Amino acid sequence: MPEIHIRIRNLIKRFGDVVAVDKVSLEIERGSFTTFLGPSGCGKTTTLRLLAGFYSADEGEIFFGDRCVNHVPSHKRNATMVFQDYALFPHMTIFENVSYGLKIMKLQTKEIEEKVEKTLKFLGLEGLRDRTPGMISGGQQQRAALARSLIMEPEVLLLDEPLSNLDAKLRVNIRAELRQIQKSLGITTVYVTHDQEEALAISDSIAVMNKGKVVQVGPPWEIYYRPKNTFVADFVGIANFIHGRVTEITSQDILVNIEDQLLTLMNHQYQASTGQRVVLNIRPETILMSKQLPESHSNVFSGKIRTHTFVGQFIRYWVTSGSREFIVDLHDPSSTGILDGDVYLQLPSPKLHLLPAEDWQ
Amino acid sequence: MPLDVSIILTNEESVFRGTFNLRNIKMTKVLKEPLLLITLLLIFLALGFFVLYPMASVLTYPGLHDFLSVPKNPRYLRAIYNTFIMVMLSTSSAIIVGFLFAYTFTRTNVPLKKMFRILSLLPLFSPPFMISFSYILMFGRNGLISYTLLGHRFDIIGWHGLWLSETIAFFPLAALIMEGVLQSIPPSLEYAGRNLGATGLKLFRTITLPLARPGVAGAALLVAIYVLADFGNPIMIAGSFTVLATEAWARVSGWGDVTGAAVLTSILLMPALLFFLFQRYWVGKRQYTTITGKVTLMDIPPTKGYVRWSLFIFCTIFSLLILCIFFGLIAGAFTKGWGFDYTPTLKHWQHVFSYSKPLTNSLYFALIAALVSSSFAMVSAYLVSRKTFIARRALDFAAILPAAIPGVFFGIGYSLSFNTPPLDLYGTSLIIIFSMIFWNIPIGYQTAYGGFQQIALSLGEAASNLGAGSLRIFWDIELPLLKSAYISAFIVSYIRAVTTLSVIIFLVTSTNIVATFQILNLVNDGFIGQGAALTTALLLLTFLILSCARLLFGRKIELFKI
Numbered sequence: 001m002p003e004i005h006i007r008i009r010n011l012i013k014r015f016g017d018v019v020a021v022d023k024v025s026l027e028i029e030r031g032s033f034t035t036f037l038g039p040s041g042c043g044k045t046t047t048l049r050l051l052a053g054f055y056s057a058d059e060g061e062i063f064f065g066d067r068c069v070n071h072v073p074s075h076k077r078n079a080t081m082v083f084q085d086y087a088l089f090p091h092m093t094i095f096e097n098v099s100y101g102l103k104i105m106k107l108q109t110k111e112i113e114e115k116v117e118k119t120l121k122f123l124g125l126e127g128l129r130d131r132t133p134g135m136i137s138g139g140q141q142q143r144a145a146l147a148r149s150l151i152m153e154p155e156v157l158l159l160d161e162p163l164s165n166l167d168a169k170l171r172v173n174i175r176a177e178l179r180q181i182q183k184s185l186g187i188t189t190v191y192v193t194h195d196q197e198e199a200l201a202i203s204d205s206i207a208v209m210n211k212g213k214v215v216q217v218g219p220p221w222e223i224y225y226r227p228k229n230t231f232v233a234d235f236v237g238i239a240n241f242i243h244g245r246v247t248e249i250t251s252q253d254i255l256v257n258i259e260d261q262l263l264t265l266m267n268h269q270y271q272a273s274t275g276q277r278v279v280l281n282i283r284p285e286t287i288l289m290s291k292q293l294p295e296s297h298s299n300v301f302s303g304k305i306r307t308h309t310f311v312g313q314f315i316r317y318w319v320t321s322g323s324r325e326f327i328v329d330l331h332d333p334s335s336t337g338i339l340d341g342d343v344y345l346q347l348p349s350p351k352l353h354l355l356p357a358e359d360w361q
Numbered sequence: 362m363p364l365d366v367s368i369i370l371t372n373e374e375s376v377f378r379g380t381f382n383l384r385n386i387k388m389t390k391v392l393k394e395p396l397l398l399i400t401l402l403l404i405f406l407a408l409g410f411f412v413l414y415p416m417a418s419v420l421t422y423p424g425l426h427d428f429l430s431v432p433k434n435p436r437y438l439r440a441i442y443n444t445f446i447m448v449m450l451s452t453s454s455a456i457i458v459g460f461l462f463a464y465t466f467t468r469t470n471v472p473l474k475k476m477f478r479i480l481s482l483l484p485l486f487s488p489p490f491m492i493s494f495s496y497i498l499m500f501g502r503n504g505l506i507s508y509t510l511l512g513h514r515f516d517i518i519g520w521h522g523l524w525l526s527e528t529i530a531f532f533p534l535a536a537l538i539m540e541g542v543l544q545s546i547p548p549s550l551e552y553a554g555r556n557l558g559a560t561g562l563k564l565f566r567t568i569t570l571p572l573a574r575p576g577v578a579g580a581a582l583l584v585a586i587y588v589l590a591d592f593g594n595p596i597m598i599a600g601s602f603t604v605l606a607t608e609a610w611a612r613v614s615g616w617g618d619v620t621g622a623a624v625l626t627s628i629l630l631m632p633a634l635l636f637f638l639f640q641r642y643w644v645g646k647r648q649y650t651t652i653t654g655k656v657t658l659m660d661i662p663p664t665k666g667y668v669r670w671s672l673f674i675f676c677t678i679f680s681l682l683i684l685c686i687f688f689g690l691i692a693g694a695f696t697k698g699w700g701f702d703y704t705p706t707l708k709h710w711q712h713v714f715s716y717s718k719p720l721t722n723s724l725y726f727a728l729i730a731a732l733v734s735s736s737f738a739m740v741s742a743y744l745v746s747r748k749t750f751i752a753r754r755a756l757d758f759a760a761i762l763p764a765a766i767p768g769v770f771f772g773i774g775y776s777l778s779f780n781t782p783p784l785d786l787y788g789t790s791l792i793i794i795f796s797m798i799f800w801n802i803p804i805g806y807q808t809a810y811g812g813f814q815q816i817a818l819s820l821g822e823a824a825s826n827l828g829a830g831s832l833r834i835f836w837d838i839e840l841p842l843l844k845s846a847y848i849s850a851f852i853v854s855y856i857r858a859v860t861t862l863s864v865i866i867f868l869v870t871s872t873n874i875v876a877t878f879q880i881l882n883l884v885n886d887g888f889i890g891q892g893a894a895l896t897t898a899l900l901l902l903t904f905l906i907l908s909c910a911r912l913l914f915g916r917k918i919e920l921f922k923i
Contacts, residue, residue: 054822075828087819091841100837101827152827 005030005188006051006156011060013046020046022212023060028190029205033182035191037199037223038209039235044192045160047209051190052081052158064156075104079156080149084164086141088133088148094120095129098147119151123181139170146178150185157182157189163198175202196236200224208232225283226268230355233281240287240326242280243357246272254354256280260322263299265352277357284316284329286351289343299347301326305340319345394831401750404741408759411799415774416766419630422623422777431624440608441628444589447520447604448632451527452585458528458679459535459584460577465672466536467543468569469664477676480683484533486903487686488860488877490593491896493526494884495689497598498893503700505689518600526594529682531587535580542576543569561665582640589633590767592863596881605629606769610866622867623777626770637765690900693893709894719879720895723859724902726790726875730797731855737798738805739847743835746813747821764803768863771800776867788870796868797858804857805850812846813839845914852910856903 006028013021021043028034036044049055051062053074062069069077080101088097095116102112120126123143128136133144142162149157162178163171179202182189193199199206200220207217208231216228227233230241244258254272256263263280272278294300303321315333319326326345330336431437465471466478484492500507500517507515517525551568592606599607605625612621664672697704713720738760744750745757763771775796779786786792816839824834840847862877869878876899883892 052822052826054825074822074826081823081826083819083823085817085819087817087823089820089824089838100824100829104828104833148823148827 002029002032004028005032005065006190007061007063008047008051009061009063011047011050011062012058013043013050013055014058019212021050021057024209024212024214025060026207026214026217028188030188031186032204033179033189033191033202034205034207035193035199035203036207036209037193037196037236039194042209043212044194044209048081048158048160048190048192051077051156052079053077075101077156078152078154079158080152080154081158081160082142082145082149082162084161086133086145086162086165088141088145090133093130093132094125094136094144094147097133097144098129098151100148101152115151119147123147123150138166139174142166142174146181150181150187154187157187159189159191161193162191164193164195171198178202200236208235210235226353227281227355230279230281233353233355238284238327238329240282240284242282242324244278244280246274246276246278249274253349256354263347263352264349265354266350268353270354272354279355279357281353281355282347282351284327285314285331286348287326287328288346288348289317289319289328289330289339290346291339291343293344294346296346299349299352301345301347302342303345304342308338308340310338319343321345397744397748397831400740401744401756404737404744405752405756405759407737408756408799408802411795412759412763412802415771415778416630418777419623419770419774420627423620423627427620427624428627431628436603436608437621437625437628440603440605440625443520443602444604444606444629447523447527447595448585448588450524451531451588452581454524454528455532455535455584455588456577456581458532459537459580460539460573461672461675462532462536462679463539463543465676466540469669469672471664471669471672471676473673474676477680480680481533481536483683484530484686485537486856486907487900488593488862488880488896489530489591490597490862490877490881491690491860491900492530492686493522493594493598494880494892494896495686495693496522496526498689498693498699498889499685505692505699506685508700509703518598520599520602522598522600523595523602523604525682526598527588527591529679529686530591530594531584532679534587535584538580538583539573539576542573542580545576546572561668579640582636586633586636586640586765589629589636590769590863592767592769592866593877596862597884606767606863609769609773613867619773619777622769622773626767626773629767630765630770633767634765641761690893690896693890694897695894696890699889699893706890709890712891713894713898719874719876720898720902722790722793722874723876723899726794726797727855727858730794730801730858731851733794734798734801734854734858735805735809735847735850738802738850739809739840739843741802742806742809742813743839746810747839760806761803763800764807766800768800768861769866771796772864772867775864788872790873792868793865793873793875796864797854797861800861800864801854801857804853805847808846808850808853809843812843816842848910848914852907855906859899859903 004027006026008024008026008028011021011024012019024043024047036047038044046055050057053069053072057070064077064079088094089100092100098119099112099116102115107115116129120129123146125140125143125147128140128144133141136144142165145162159178163174166174175198191199191202200223203220205217206220206223207214208223209215210231216223216232218226223232223236227236227239230239233239233241242258242263244256244263246254247257247262248255249267249272252267253264254267254270256265256278258280265280288294293302301321301324303319303326306318306320306325308315308317310333314329314331315338317328317330317339319328328345330339462477462481465474471477496517497504499505500515500522502508502514502516502518504515504517507513507517546569550572551564590606592610595602595604595607596610603611605628609622609625609629612618612625693699694709695705695707696702697706697708741756741760745753745760775792778784779792779795786795820838820842821834824838829837860877862881865875865878866881869875876895880892880895880899883889883895
């Protein structure tokens, strides 16, 4: 049983009349990489800043281990932060930046020297110790900021969208690097991002936030394929939604009446009841599309391609079927070419996911 | 000069943070840091005692009936009327000239425009009365140009001379502000206009001017405050055309009528305060400066020939008028008898050096005042921009308030408040120094406040995250980053202190005499050459400090930068 490292209980933070963090409760395992994911203003950064100790909570508690840190000042929490804009001190060299915290701790000069040397080397910044932040590239600045945090040997590492200022390719590389460093050091890490792809790629666990609340916590796979509600399904990845009403439930399947036909989906232990209004959700890349009518007639729609966009590794089609529109991604376009005209869509029953209709937005 | 620097944050969440973060640094934190609390109390006490108390002294010195009898006094009415006329005339002309200069700098390829820009900054560094003094030398009854060269007994003394002097004195300020305004208009907007078919005057009228309008309004209000408060120019050149500031001085120096002076300066304070509030809370709010550091520079399309040459001639005329000031002054300082005997001489300088007390006083007072003033302002700006406490807005207001107070009002306030116990500073250096310190607080405060706004909050947070306390953050992070802001604040405060006449005129005695007052006396008594020499010396002191700062700190210092 993994140990819980950070425990957040009923955390509330208000700014004037705005409730930025609204009764958030969350448990974070020691050594894990947890991401707060959500749209702008969802409270993810505020929650991170509450963990860092820049804000004080209006209600609720934060525990690091079994120590309540609510009234512990930022620098005594042993939780260092990497800022979105890096916040490297522009008037100091990389060495001075990285050693700043150690100097405040009044470490011996020799010890500081050794530690900085080691950290800079670890992050591939050896040659840059005497440069100022303005003289190094964005990726290097990012690593320098990380070095400044890591050198404090924190118990918890907090990262506030640290990759958002980098260009796309670098972002992917540093992302992998970051994950590797985190794993090798085993530091409990909390990461904030609004980029769902980044969150899926980097995390052990994702906490999806919306309007100050945590709406779902789970490993990336679960967040993507088994979203708990339509907000998560819609925010993470692209989702096709179909409204309907449950007509029959067996241990194997659930039948859902969507007015013009009955859809069958595999029963992944859903808590559904006959007659309940539901929303079915399916990812674009799991829909099968072909020019011929599929052999099995279940879950098949006939439609017409309205438009498409070529993205490289796949083609995205918008297919109109009656009053509905489906988004379908076909991978490896080189084998099919670009399709148009009338097509058949088949929704594989294990890939359909059932959501309660109450929270339809 | 009030300036509003705000940061446009691009990230939505940052805006959210930017708006609310100040509330989060709780009052309890301030209470936990006793040093902060003590500093805060001292600042409030100082501002209360040295800004608000003197103001209250002036306003309460006359009785209600003194104010009510103003309409019955024809001299008062004339001063009010003259002031009104002069504010309208000088503000309009300064704004027009300033705008055309700013437009030339930012939007055209007029030849020599860089030189015009430098020349246009010069009046900002000179004592206010210097312009009229020099114009009397050049264009007066015995003027070098008017009489000696053209043989004309033209008299510049009067409302027209004042109008010219104030236009020249204050258009540089207007040009500086509007240059900032014009630069902040993204060139892409004008390109879009051009792309849609608007050219020349049409583009100017439909795109550039409307976009610049809030900035122009702000500049006009500021210039109006300066014209209202101007004392040096009218006392030199206005002759019998009395304005409120000079009439107030006449009441005291001629009749010993302090009540009358208090009434007149109070009347002067009202519009100044009104303009100031209007500028700050209405116009100022609309101006944004991004600090991305990226100045989107696109090539300026060539200006049409006739526009280009008209602007060139226009700028040349005004630049010559500025050069005249310096020429007249320096020539005057080395000439035996201005107007009749142009033999070169050094005797005026002998006088300056043999009786150097006013000059050394000016130097010492201004240096001390600027040092204290900018330090005080720096700490106040730090507290207001980085801490949350009760009456934070009140401190902000008190620190910028002196910018709205005409110098003569401020001076009378000090003479009424600190010439009697509990704090009797009559005739001391301290009364002059204190008046210079607190009159200049807004300069340093606004510069520092702007500086703090530009330093990302996350820098302080990062330091605190690594273990730095309030004092340490201020010392390690904020202060080094504000060095250039601090130095510019120091220099501007110094220049204003060393060149002021209006503030000190009611405070000077034979023991604490300063150069500006001595110059006024010399000119009044007809010692033109000595006056010119002393003014030149004063000017040299100003440029000496400037060059020192340049040498020490390089080009990083941006003076009068809006």
